[in-house]
Amino acid sequence: xxxxxxxxxxxxxxxxxxxxxxxxxxxxxxxxxxxxxxxxxxxxxxxxxxxxxxxxxxxxxxxxxxxxxxxxxxxxxxxxxxxxxxxxxxxxxxxxxxxxxxxxxxxxxxxxxxxxxxxxxxxxxxxxxxxxxxxxxxxxxxxxxxxxxxxxxxxxxxxxxxx
Amino acid sequence: xxxxxxxxxxxxxxxxxxxxxxxxxxxxxxxxxxxxxxxxxxxxxxxxxxxxxxxxxxxxxxxxxxxxxxxxxxxxxxxxxxxxxxxxxxxxxxxxxxxxxxxxxxxxxxxxxxxxxxxxxxxxxxxxxxxxxxxxxxxxxxxxxxxxxxxxxxxxxxxxxxxxxxxxxxxxxxxxxxxxxxxxxxxxxxxxxxxxxxxxxxxxxxxxxxxxxxxxxxxxxxxxxxxxxxxxxxxxxxxxxxxxxxxxxxxxxxxxxxxxxxxxxxxxxxxxxxxxxxxxxxxxxxxxxxxxxxxxxxxxxxxxxxxxxxxxxxxxxxxxxxxxxxxxxxxxxxxxxxxxxxxxxxxxxxxxxxxxxxxxxxxxxxxxxxxxxxxxxxxxxxxxxxxxxxxxxxxxxxxxxxxxxxxxxxxxxxxxxxxxxxxxxxxxxxxxxxxxxxxxxxxxxxxxxxxxxxxxxxxxxxxxxxxxxxxxxxxxxxxxxxxxxxxxxxxxxxxxxxxxxxxxxxxxxxxxxxxxxxxxxxxxxxxxxxxxxxxxxxxxxxxxxxxxxxxxxxxxxxxxxxx
Numbered sequence: 001x002x003x004x005x006x007x008x009x010x011x012x013x014x015x016x017x018x019x020x021x022x023x024x025x026x027x028x029x030x031x032x033x034x035x036x037x038x039x040x041x042x043x044x045x046x047x048x049x050x051x052x053x054x055x056x057x058x059x060x061x062x063x064x065x066x067x068x069x070x071x072x073x074x075x076x077x078x079x080x081x082x083x084x085x086x087x088x089x090x091x092x093x094x095x096x097x098x099x100x101x102x103x104x105x106x107x108x109x110x111x112x113x114x115x116x117x118x119x120x121x122x123x124x125x126x127x128x129x130x131x132x133x134x135x136x137x138x139x140x141x142x143x144x145x146x147x148x149x150x151x152x153x154x155x156x157x158x159x160x161x162x163x
Numbered sequence: 164x165x166x167x168x169x170x171x172x173x174x175x176x177x178x179x180x181x182x183x184x185x186x187x188x189x190x191x192x193x194x195x196x197x198x199x200x201x202x203x204x205x206x207x208x209x210x211x212x213x214x215x216x217x218x219x220x221x222x223x224x225x226x227x228x229x230x231x232x233x234x235x236x237x238x239x240x241x242x243x244x245x246x247x248x249x250x251x252x253x254x255x256x257x258x259x260x261x262x263x264x265x266x267x268x269x270x271x272x273x274x275x276x277x278x279x280x281x282x283x284x285x286x287x288x289x290x291x292x293x294x295x296x297x298x299x300x301x302x303x304x305x306x307x308x309x310x311x312x313x314x315x316x317x318x319x320x321x322x323x324x325x326x327x328x329x330x331x332x333x334x335x336x337x338x339x340x341x342x343x344x345x346x347x348x349x350x351x352x353x354x355x356x357x358x359x360x361x362x363x364x365x366x367x368x369x370x371x372x373x374x375x376x377x378x379x380x381x382x383x384x385x386x387x388x389x390x391x392x393x394x395x396x397x398x399x400x401x402x403x404x405x406x407x408x409x410x411x412x413x414x415x416x417x418x419x420x421x422x423x424x425x426x427x428x429x430x431x432x433x434x435x436x437x438x439x440x441x442x443x444x445x446x447x448x449x450x451x452x453x454x455x456x457x458x459x460x461x462x463x464x465x466x467x468x469x470x471x472x473x474x475x476x477x478x479x480x481x482x483x484x485x486x487x488x489x490x491x492x493x494x495x496x497x498x499x500x501x502x503x504x505x506x507x508x509x510x511x512x513x514x515x516x517x518x519x520x521x522x523x524x525x526x527x528x529x530x531x532x533x534x535x536x537x538x539x540x541x542x543x544x545x546x547x548x549x550x551x552x553x554x555x556x557x558x559x560x561x562x563x564x565x566x567x568x569x570x571x572x573x574x575x576x577x578x579x580x581x582x583x584x585x586x587x588x589x590x591x592x593x594x595x596x597x598x599x600x601x602x603x604x605x606x607x608x609x610x611x612x613x614x615x616x617x618x619x620x621x622x623x624x625x626x627x628x629x630x631x632x633x634x635x636x637x638x639x640x641x642x643x644x645x646x647x648x649x650x651x652x653x654x655x656x657x658x659x660x661x662x663x664x665x666x667x668x669x670x671x672x673x674x675x676x677x678x679x680x681x682x683x684x685x686x687x688x689x690x691x692x693x694x695x696x697x698x699x700x701x702x703x704x705x706x707x708x709x710x711x712x713x714x715x716x717x718x719x720x721x722x723x724x725x726x
Contacts, residue, residue, distance in 0.1 A: 041375065056361035056374040063363035 001046040007035040011050070021051045025061050029068055037077075038069040074109045074116040076154060079133040080142075082119040085126035090143060094130050095119060097144045101151035114158050173262040178269055190255035190266055191219055199268055202277060202306045204284075204392045205344035206256035209448045210353060216284075216344050218306065219255035220276040222267040224248035252276050277310040284342050285311065287322045288393070295340070297394030299407040303342060324370055330360070331379035333399050333453055334388060341371050341395035347387035354450060354531070355383040371395070383531065385453045389439055400457070401437045410436060413638035414692060416625050417447075417455040418499060418618050420528075421536040422712055423627030424451040425693070428459065428619055428638040435459040435619060435639055443693045445714055446631065452532050461617055462639065466602040468614035469644030474651060481596045481611040482658040485515055488572030488594055492517040493561055496549050497577040498524065498538025500648070501623030502632070503671055505540070506547040506679070507652035507664060508576050514661025517574065520561050521554035522583045525708055534628055534709040542626040545702050546681045553705055557584035565589045572596070576652075577615065579603040598651060615648045616641050622668055624687065626697065628709045633694035634687060 003011075010031055015024045028047050033039055039062050048055040062068045080086075080095040095106070098117045104110035107118055125131045128140035132147070139150060172183040177194050184193045191201045192208065204216040227236040227245040238245040246265045252273060255266070267273065285307065292298045324338035343362065348371075352358040359377045362369050373379050379387070388396045397403075410429040415438070417424035424447035429437045438459055440451035461467075470477060485492060494512040496505060496519055512519045521544055528535035544550045562585055564570035572594040573580065580590060581604040590608040597609035606612050620641045624634045641647070650666040657663050665671045672686045681697050709717055 054358040054374070055377075056359055059374055060361045060363055060365070064365045 001032075001042060003032065003035055007031055015051070022053055022057070024051060025053070025058055029058075029062060033068060037073040038071060072109055074104075074114055075158075076115045076135055078115050078117045079120040079123070080117065081121070081123045081125075081129070081131050081133075083122035083126075086123075086130040089129040091119075091130040093144055094132060094142050094147050097147040098132075098151065101148060112158065114154060173260050173264070175260045175264045175266060177266045184260050186260065188260045190221055190223075190258045190260065190264075193260050194221075194255070194266065194268060201255045201268055202302075202309070203256060204302055204306075204342060205346060207346050207349075207390055207449075209450075210346060210349045210390075212257050213345055213349070214254045214257040216280070216342065217254060218277065218280050218284075220252035220273060220280070221255045221258070222248055222270055222273060223253050223258060224265040224267075226263045226265070274310070277306070278312065281307055281310040282312065282316070285315065286317050287339070288342065289321070289339050290315065295394040296397050296402045297340075297391075301394060302392035322368060324368070328372070329399075330373050330396070331384050334379050334384050335397050335399055335402060336371060337395050337397070338370050340393050342393050343369050343371070344392055346390045346392070347371070347396060350383075350387055350390060351379070351381075354386070354448075355381045357381040357383075360387075382452045382454055382529065382533070383450060385456055386440070386450045389449070398437070405431065405436045411638075413636050414441060415618065415635040415638060416539065416627075416633050417451055417532075418458065418539040418625070419452065419455045419537065420526075420532075420534045421539060421541065421628040421709060422447065422532050422534050422715070423539055423625055423631065423633050423694075424455060424532050425633065426451060426455065430619075430639050433639045435462060441692075445693065445696075446627065446629070446633075447532055447713065450532060450713075452529075454533070459619060461601065462619055464601060467642075467645075468599055468602055468606060468612060469642065470612065470614050470646075471644065474613070474646045474654065477611060477613050477646075478651065478654045478658050481613065481655055484594045484596055484610045485572055485574070485659060490516065491569060491571035493564065493570045493573050494519045495558065495561070495573060495575045495578045495580065495583075496521050496544060498522070498536075498541040498544060498554065499577055500540065500543075501618075501621070501625060501635075502540065502543040502547060502682075503623050503668060503675065504576070504648045504652060505544050505549045506671070506675055507649060507656065509547055509549045510661055510664060511574065511652055511656045511659065512549075514656050514659040515574070518564075519549055520558055521550045522558065522578050523554040523556045523708075525556060528710045528712060530711060531713050534712050534715070536628065536708050539627070540625040542628070542630055542699075542702070543624070545705075546626060546679060546697065548679075553707065559584060561585065562589055565592055575599070575605055575609070578605070580605045596655075598648065600645075613651045614645045615651060616645055620645070621647060621649075622687070624690065627694075628707070628712075628715055630697045630699040630702075631694040632682070632685065632690060632697055634690050634692075 011028055014027045015021060018024050029039055032043050044058045044062060045055045048058045078098055080091055082091050102110035102115050104117060109116055123131050123133055125140060130142050132139045132142040171185055173186050174181055174183045175193055177197050177199050180197045182197050191203055191206055194201045201219045203219040205213055206219060224246040227247045229236055235244045292304055298304060326337050328336040330336045348360045351360050359373050359379055363372050364370050385398055388398045409431050413428045415426045415428045417426050425441040425443040426438050427441045428435055438456045440447060440449055442449045492515045494517045496508045498521055524537040525535050526537050574596045576598045595609040596611045597606045598613045598615050599606050600615055600617050618635060619638045622637045624632055626632050653664045653666040668687055675682050676686055685695055
């Protein structure tokens with residue numbers, strides 16, 4: 001497992017918070033997903049060894065929660081709201097724009113590895129629909145034009161990072 | 164009125180019947196003791212309680228007392244103490260008996276609960292019992308007869324799940340039939356100590372699975388098939404070979420080690436189809452090893468010995484061989500023979516004035532149901548006086564006797580001398596009379612071979628590592644050309660001038676009871692199916708090889724006591 005030193009530090013810090021080690025399964029999986037972006041088989045086995053469990057015990061937890069990702073994810077996670085208000089205001093169109101801009105499909109990693117686009121349920125900002133969340137940042141009133149603008153920003157940052 | 168019970172017992176009232184049970188007995192087990200069946204799927208008496216099938220719902224109540232004075236509140240209509248019933252049903256498996264607990268299992272509410280649970284369980288369960296391998300011994304099928312509605316109200320599509328997952332080399336899983344009782348998961352974790360099974364994708368698509376890259380391949384995997392209440396887990400060896408209702412069940416004993424797990428042999432028309440464990444709370448609980456389930460294949464093995472001659476002719480030629488070597492005969496007895504055969508072997512050895520050897524067989528014990536002594540009946544040889552000290556794996560003393568010319572003939576009762584360290588040259592120097600079931604280098608070299616029976620074709624007793632005398636019965640008849648061990652041994656003893664002993668098991672037991680003080684209190688007929696613990700003190704000085712297994716702790720060694 002190739003975890004950042006600060007993730008490892010937080011993992012060691014969180015385990016003694018619980019009376020039994022196995023209770024730390026969920027926090028550990030969250031920390032690993034935050035760090036790596038997804039939960040690999042290797043990560044499951046690493047957590048099991050760390051908490052003195054069998055891999056199947058951790059695997060059961062990972063498959064129960066849909067928000068634990070069992071497949072790699074792009075550098076950024078674009079979450080487009082599809083609940084009623086956003087859907088009425090063009091959330092689907094926004095999503096399509098993101099998909100087209102990055103030449104990718106729902107839930108997949110874009111060819112350049114930059115993004116994964118996905119629908120999510122209500123982001124609690126119906127007044128400014130359609131809304132999009134990119135990683136932890138909320139963007140409001142994202143129509144097609146604004147979506148293109150956001151894509152441009154991401155691509156610019158990517159090319160900057162490469163040079 | 165509920166009577167006070169002994170201190171460790173509590174009295175409970177089940178459907179109006181009172182019974183005293185040990186404190187901590189759960190409601191299902193307590194009800195079983197008064198003959199009341201509480202249907203259940205996930206509960207297993209030898210596994211932890213999870214309470215996830217909800218089939219064992221019962222009504223519970225406690226006798227009413229005044230909250231302040233604690234005086235019983237009487238019901239004027241009946242003159243008895245009032246019972247405060249809990250308005251909602253509770254699961255029986257996770258409710259433990261306490262003093263005065265009242266249980267109702269036959270009310271309209273409980274019937275309604277059971278019907279509801281059954282209907283939910285059948286929603287996603289295939290309704291194709293006629294093609295299911297579990298039919299006839301399926302708990303879901305049985306309970307659906309009692310609590311199902313006979314037709315389905317479910318018009319939606321059933322879930323589709325994997326139909327033929329190979330969980331391991333011996334176990335196949337049909338996920339659609341699984342009712343998610345988790346018995347197999349708990350068994351692997353708690354008994355086999357090999358936690359590889361689990362439910363993934365919990366929800367409508369809950370799927371029993373093995374962790375990717377691992378397999379359910381421990382030597383106890385087939386117990387999951389036995390405890391599966393439905394046809395989800397099936398044995399690769401048995402599935403779709405035979406309908407269980409055609410099979411005859413015979414109680415037997417697992418011969419692969421000195422644990423002596425109790426088994427049931429399932430046969431039809433003289434052919435054995437499978438072996439399953441039989442519950443014995445003092446020996447093997449409800450489990451047995453996978454390796455012991457395949458032992459029946461030896462019955463029809465290609466190298467099975469059979470003779471064209473009659474037993475009389477065989478005994479006559481054996482007697483000739485032995486008479487020629489008079490005074491220079493050795494007997495190699497077996498820890499795999501039954502107590503009765505070992506007794507007759509001793510009588511035979513006495514008749515020909517032979518020295519007796521026994522071959523030890525050892526392997527690694529697994530700490531569960533296979534001990535390190537791979538002979539099922541070494542202790543029987545001690546009790547019958549065939550040997551007085553523990554055997555070794557190699558017959559070096561016998562080999563020395565052959566080389567020095569002291570031994571000219573050997574009677575081998577079911578043992579292969581070559582695998583016990585006798586070289587082919589040494590075999591060539593002696594005349595051998597061999598009693599055995601399968602061809603080996605000893606039977607090849609023998610002057611006379613008397614084909615005998617496997618444990619499945621005869622009846623008898625073994626003494627296991629706890630000094631528990633356990634009996635096994637004849638499951639299938641012997642094929643032509645094979646002779647009963649007792650018959651052959653008693654005839655040869657008589658031919659050699661020894662005592663005339665009965666070859667019938669029951670008549671022989673009368674002799675055993677008289678001659679062997681350890682067996683004085685029982686006979687084959689009266690021996691309980693769960694066995695009888697014999698007094699082991701005469702042999703407490705011996706250092707038996709077994710380590711700890713289920714329900715067995717070896718006596719502390721002398722060094723251990725000193726330390």
